[in-house]
Amino acid sequence: VKLLSLARDLQRRKARERHGLFVAEGVRAVEELLRSPLSVRGALAAPSLASHARGAGVREALAARGVPVTDVEEREFDSAADTESPQGVLAIGVVPARTLADLTLPATARLLLLDGIQDPGNLGTILRTAIAFDFDAVVALPGTVDFWNAKVVRSAAGALFHHPPVPASWEELDEMLEATHTVIWAADAGGDSIDTISHGDLPPRLALAVSNEGAGLSAEARHRVARAVGIPISPEIDSLNVAIAAGILMHRLRS
C-alpha cells in the first residue's frame, strides 16, 4: 500500500522533484529500467501482468535485482498509472542526481540546450537524436517539460535511463560554459543559414540551444548566444517542428 500511494503521488512533478523518484510504466520501460544503472525503489504489479508474454520474465528480473514488488488489484493499479495501457506493471526509479559539475567535456564537445521545450512527445525524440549524433549531454533549462513524467519515460526509456538529461539553471550553465570555454549557438529561423556554415567554422566546444516553436528563444537564451543559425524553409510553413529542426542542426553540427 505504501508503494501504491507513492506511485500515485509521483504523477505530480512536484512530488517527483521532492522525492527524487519517477515511475516507469509498462513491460518494456520496466525491463529497460532493470537493465540500466539506475536504482529501483520498488514495483507494483496487477493481475493483468500475467497475461503479457514477457510478464513472468519481468517478475523474475525484479526478483533478481532484489526489488520489492507489491501486488495490487487492477483498479488500484490503474489509479497509480498515467499511461493508457500500463500492462499491469510499473516500477519506481531514482532520478539520477547528475549536475553540470559532473560533466567532463572532451576537447571537442557538443551539448544540446533545451530552452523551454514544452511538448513531451518531442522530448524523447530529441534525446534519442542527441545520443544518435554523439552529443555529450542534453541540458534541460528552466521552462522545459519534466523528463521524468510517465509519458516521456515510457517513450524514451532506454535513452533516458542511460543518458539522463542534466537539469540546470542559466547561472549554473554560465559557470560551466565559462570554465570549459564552450560557446552557445541557437536555432533561430532568422539566423545564418546552416547550409552556408562549414565544419571548419565550428567552435571546438559548442552548445546548441533549441526553443519552443511558438515562443522562440527565451530572453535568457537570447543574450547568451554567440551565433544564431537557421534552416531555410518555404514561406508556406511557419516553422519546422522543434524535433526536426534540432535533428537537422545536430546532424550538421556533430563533431
Added chain:
Amino acid sequence: VKLLSLARDLQRRKARERHGLFVAEGVRAVEELLRSPLSVRGALAAPSLASHARGAGVREALAARGVPVTDVEEREFDSAADTESPQGVLAIGVVPARTLADLTLPATARLLLLDGIQDPGNLGTILRTAIAFDFDAVVALPGTVDFWNAKVVRSAAGALFHHPPVPASWEELDEMLEATHTVIWAADAGGDSIDTISHGDLPPRLALAVSNEGAGLSAEARHRVARAVGIPISPEIDSLNVAIAAGILMHRLRS
C-alpha cells in the same frame, strides 16, 4: 441528424474511403478547412462552441461559405468526435481526388514516398517538413496510415488541406516514375552515408522513400530502389525516429 450519423460513420477508414469524406475537429482545423480550396459538406456544432473565444467567428465563416450547420447536444457531438477536446465544432470535408496522373513535375523534382508509415503522430510532421523543403508531392503507398483520420487532420490541418498527399499503388507509381524519368532513393540505415553524397550526385528527378522504423523497407520498395542512403548514427541507438531521418534526408536532398 444525418450529418451526425455521417460524422460518426467517418471515424472508420473504410467509411472515409467509401464516402470520400473526412472530419476536421476543433476550431483551428475547421478554420483552416474553411480557408482551404477543399469542399465542405456540412458541420456539427455543440453548445460548448459558444464558450470558445473564436466560436462566433467560426459560425460566421461557416455561414459565409454556405456550409449547412446542424446543432446537436454535447453528448451527441462527443459521440461523433474522435479527439479528446473537440471544442464543440467539427466539419465534414471532401477528400481531394488527386492522383499521380494529375502531377506535373518540373525538370528538377523531389517526391517523398511513404512506404508503410504507421504512426499518425509522425505523418503530420513529415508532411509539414516536405512542404518546408519544397518537395513537389508526398505519395502515400500501401500500408501507410490514413492521412484523413481525425488525429492527423487535426495536427496537420493547414499542410494537409493545401498539400494533400497522393495515395497510389506501387503499379501506379511505376508508371509515373517511368514516364517522368524519376529515380527512387531509399532511406536505409545500411545505405551510402548521406554525408558523402554531394549535390552534383543527385538525379534531376528524385523520389525519396521512407519506411516504418521497425519493419524497414518493404519488399515492394526494395526492388525498385536505385540507391540506398543512410545517416550514420551511434551504435547506442537502434534507429532514428522516421520523421527525424526523413527531415535530415529531405534537407540534404532538396533541389
